[in-house]
Amino acid sequence: MKTIHIGGVPEHFNLAWYLALKNGDFKNAGINLRWRDYHSGTGAMSKALRDGEIDMAVILTEGIIKDIVDGNPSRIIQTFVQTPLIWGIHVAYNSTYQNIEDLKGTKAAISRYGSGSHLMAYINAKNNHWNTETDLNFEVIKNLDGAVAGLTKGKADYFLWEKFMTKPIVDKGIFRRIGNCPTPWPCFVIAVRNESLELYKDEIRTILKIINNLTIGFKEIPNIDGIIAERYSQKIEDVQEWLSLTEWSQELINEATINDIQNQLLALNIISNKRNYSELVSII
Template identity: 50%
Template sequence: MKTVRIIGVTEHFNLPWHLAIEEGAFEERGIDLVWTDIPEGTGKMSEMLQQNETDLAIILTEGIIKSISNGNPVKIVQEYVSSPLLWGIHVRQDSPHESISDLEKEEIAISRMGSGSHLMATVHAKKKGWDIDSLQFKIINNLDGALENFDKGSDAYFMWEHFTTKPWVDNGTLKRLGDFPTPWPCFVIAATQTFITQSGSLLNHILEVINTYTLEFKSIPSIDRTLANRYGQKLEDIRSWLSKTRWGQNQLRQETVDEVQIQLKHLNQIEEVMPASNFLLD
């Protein structure tokens, strides 16, 4: 049995992985796939990939492209979620802010520099025509850190996945002022160059298993109830999320890599636009 380390966020997108592990689908291929939740998100996962603390990661597209551009020896193996991520834009419930236009000069709470919450806040500000050079960020590590920051009366705003934060919007902890979808497929599977070189055949087996699960995921009986129960979501919210979400089984398109890089360069997050082959596993 070969041990393979994989990391991802603690969110409903990743249930296909957990089901496959629990049902022994990887073990049947001689693989002990060890999953670790990383609530800090993309920035932390990029660091773990670079330091060979994991073999694989389910990670935000823009985050890993930025990390690879900055020298992380990692490759994108394929898309994982092909649909956009819907980022909710949140303030504390008793905030005086009532619209997104109120937020132009406010501090932005992010998990860490280079994270999805950092990059998408910058993409959003650029789209709104705000001065991205004057943006100010406060690092809060994860969702719990954001909630603690708001509890102390912070006037910052915080961007995080819409349905993950919805329970706190529903219970009155957070106020959502709007949403901002990513303009590209949101999650990819990334692998370290070491793992690709040493365990290419294992990688193929892992992809065969997870692609089977994601192809069949929406047709699993009562999958909406399973998701709602496991992730503490309302059934109607899960059904809405499922209707918007598409899992992918193919490599990320070169045009998408180019588009993300162009955006990141405009935001001064990377120095140059490089060939897509620098990012994608052949």
């Protein structure tokens, strides 16, 4: 039985992986799939792919594209979540900031450079016609717990993170959400190290088949809203809203979307050059 290591954020988007692992679906197919949670997100997973700590990652689209352009020896093999990620723009509850324009020139908390929270700060700046060279400043806070401490203590002024995962923090009066910033592209893809793809191509095909069979009918799983609410400490109405807004994918991201993302990242100076479609994706 071959062992394959995969990483992802411990969020509701990835519950299907947990359910498949719990059900023994991968072991029944002769694969020892080992899941690792990455609380600090895409930047940490990109590094883990580079370092060979994991073979695969369920990772933010813009983050892995940037890192492959920068030399990460990996390829995207499938879109995992087709719909945009809705990033909430958060400030400390007692902050004087009332709207997004108040944040111009202040300090954004980011999990690490190259992370989704970092890249989306640029997208938010562009959406609001800020100067990305003078109106953006950053404080590295590692993860969501770090953001809570950083904003509360005034080390940073605002923080972008998926709005449903931060909703309990808003409900507790720790954060205030003053706006949203949806990704203008599908939010999550599955990426694989090139070396792992050569070694485990058949096993990776089987992994995709198993997870895709589950995500196709994910919303029809009995009491799935209750399962998500309990596991991720969410209100049932918030989970139901999230489910209504979220669509999984079983297809490879197309060339037009890859080009559009690269064009936007290039315009923001997040990447310095573009790669061909074949350098970013692999058809398996």
